[in-house]
Amino acid sequence: MTRTLAWGALLLALGVASARAELQFDVFVGYGSSGGADGIVREAGWFPVACEVFNDGPTFDAVFELSSRQLGAGQTRRMAIELPTNTRKRFSFPMFAGSRYASWDARLLDTRGQVRATREDLRTRDLGWETYLLGGLPNSFGGLPAFPQAKHNRPEQQPTVARLSVEQFPENPIALEGLNALYLNSAKAPDFKVTQAQALVTWVQAGGHLIVAPDQITDITGTPWLASLLPVEFNAVVPRRSGGILQNWIASGAALGREGGASGLSPVPRTPGLAPGQPRAPAGTEAGPYSRLAADTAFEEAELPVFEGRVRDGEVQLALLGAPLVVSAPRGRGLVTVLAFSPEREPFRSWTNKTWFWARLCGIPGEWFGDSARNLYGGWSLDAVFGAMIETRQVRKLPVEWLLVLLVVYLGVIGPFDRWFLKKINRQMLTWVTFPAYVVFFSLLIYYIGYRLRAGETEWNELHVVDVLPRGEQAVLRGRTYASLYSSANARYRLASEQPTATLRSEFLGPAGGRQESARVEAVLKQAGFEADVAVPVWSSLLYVSDWEEAAVTPLTTHLTRDPTGRLSLTLQNRLSRTLTGLHVVAEGRVHELGEVPPGQPKTFTLESGSGRRLAEFLAPLHQRFLNAAQRRQRAFGGSDTEFLEPSPAALVAVSLISQGSMGMAAVIGGARAFVYPAGLDLGDVLERGQALVFAWDPGQAPVSASLARFKAPRSTKNTWLRLAVPVVGRGS
Known part of the structure; x- marks a missing residue:
């Protein structure tokens, strides 16, 4: 008997393991999510949710469901998908960050309502509304841009870079609007699907900031949608020594964020984008970190491979011996910035000040990396x-003065008036009748007032x-x-x-x-x-x-x-x-x-x-x-x-x-x-x-x-x- 039970338990375990192996279900919430609680979301912004389902079992029709745990509010999304045997489905859609510290549950159900897979309590890393968020599509793992580490201990105010992937890149431009900017290595551009490229172009024209670094010239010439966006045509690679040019350009970042200096909004031609609504530093304050950086002699003496070419339009932000290094051009309401070198290759990759280069390129004031965090709080929604403007005029609110009058009258009636009246007629025991009558009368009165104030079509x-x-x-x-x-x-x-x-x-x-x-x-x-x-x-x-x-x-x-x-x-x-x-x-x-x-x-x-x-x-x-x-x-x-x-x-x-x-x-x-x-x-x-x-x-x-x-x-x-x-x-x- 014991041996039979043991074999039964083993077969059951093998069956469960087989069922789990037949269905792979992964959900990625936020920018740069790997399926855990590492996806990044900005307050009051849109963010992508990506899902990947691999079905190695029998064919079935499924319903994907993502729901917020916010009580009484939040969002729930459902989507019907077909899952034939041995197929992998990827899809994504935008969600809105309507609350801080949100938690999400994802389920995969079949047509009978049976839960086939779940991912519960999915969380994200929340950034403050003003905090800069850069998305990155590098060609190498170590090529992801990075910002300097802030000295304060407020992680929601640390300018952040999220690693993206082409496989999970949104096909809806609204899902990209939580980013201030996006870094794209040209080697990744040919891998984009048509819908992903269209989403990226639309996002730029609607106000996004795209930063492009070339890997190979053929990456650009062989990708028409990217070539048409760029303000530069590259034709050759020439080694050049920076000679302190890049270091001096970083030092000019000391003026970022001051009144009358660089803009605090995103994006502008001379100083590429800051977060929407980002506050400026008061005039005359010292932005410190940019101007105090020590030079890296080894980098300045090393030869930097520079892509030479013709500038079609836009403005040269930085040049080296007459050759443009950074060129920016407006595209609709947005901005495209092109680097004439690869930041993922040496000697830039080993440069000690490369994090400050990215901060300067994105136009982030130095005070965001200082000792003290900004004490930012509150804010009403523009909704x-x-x-x-458009709410019905049929509804009116009871003025607080009339509410106080109604309360005083109610207390006066159930207290002094009731006592005086019953004493005058010498029927104090009738209070068991009059008190409920007063409650019913005032309840009907309040309902009538509410009806008159709020009822309509x-x-x-x-x-x-x-x-x-x-x-x-x-x-x-x-x-x-x-x-x-x-x-x-x-x-x-x-x-x-x-x-x-x-x-x-x-x-x-x-x-x-x-x-x-x-x-x-x-x-x-x-x-x-x-x-x-x-x-x-x-x-x-x-x-x-x-x-x-x-x-x-x-x-x-x-x-x-x-x-x-x-x-x-x-x-x-x-x-x-x-x-x-x-x-x-x-x-x-x-x-x-x-x-x-x-x-x-x-x-x-x-x-x-x-x-x-x-x-x-x-x-x-x-x-x-x-x-x-x-x-x-x-x-x-x-x-x-x-x-x-x-x-x-x-x-x-x-x-x-x-x-x-x-x-x-x-x-x-x-x-x-x-x-x-x-x-x-x-x-x-x-x-x-x-x-x-x-x-x-x-x-x-x-x-x-x-x-x-x-x-x-x-x-x-x-x-x-x-x-x-x-x-x-x-x-x-």
């Missing part, structure tokens, strides 16, 4: 501002914020759809999108709101888009946000020139079939309100020097209203008038430039942030590059396929806000 309001990224006659539309849903009953509503890159999340409340999301979102990912059923409590309003991008015909073409007198001339052509209104142009520190643009023929506007309003004066009152609305929107009581904002063109210009003016320095004043927001939403970096911004209002319209609602609401609105970055042609006198 609250958009919510205040189901309402759906959409605001589409669309960045137009021109590609010749075509364009890529990078959109953010903000949708407010008010429910007249406890109900579930269906939301969906057919755009391949579309995502869905609920409102991010920000650090000041508890570092979480407002509601749980469960979405089923499709080949093109997603489907979701969202639950909204009775008489409540919830905000949902969908990020997306799609190719389309350019809705608005622009051309901005400067004549010898310094006067700007803007030519616009509205290529839509309807009039665009609320036209605003921001250029050279001034805001110009230009009215409307009819469809069809080009229209030219002249912007005289000194005309328009100063940008700081234009933004200051609006930004203060945004802050007040965001604070009051989270309160349960209070007057509603102060928390609503009208989605006017002026307000949308201001929210698109939230880092400028008084809000731009909010993170320096006592360490308290004003707002936090995902990368790409703020356009202040465009102005700091010397370009102009054109805004236009398309009322009552939504981009094709951008509307989310798959239900009919008695009340609804939709509007679109177009945003374009425009270079200035001509230098004037």
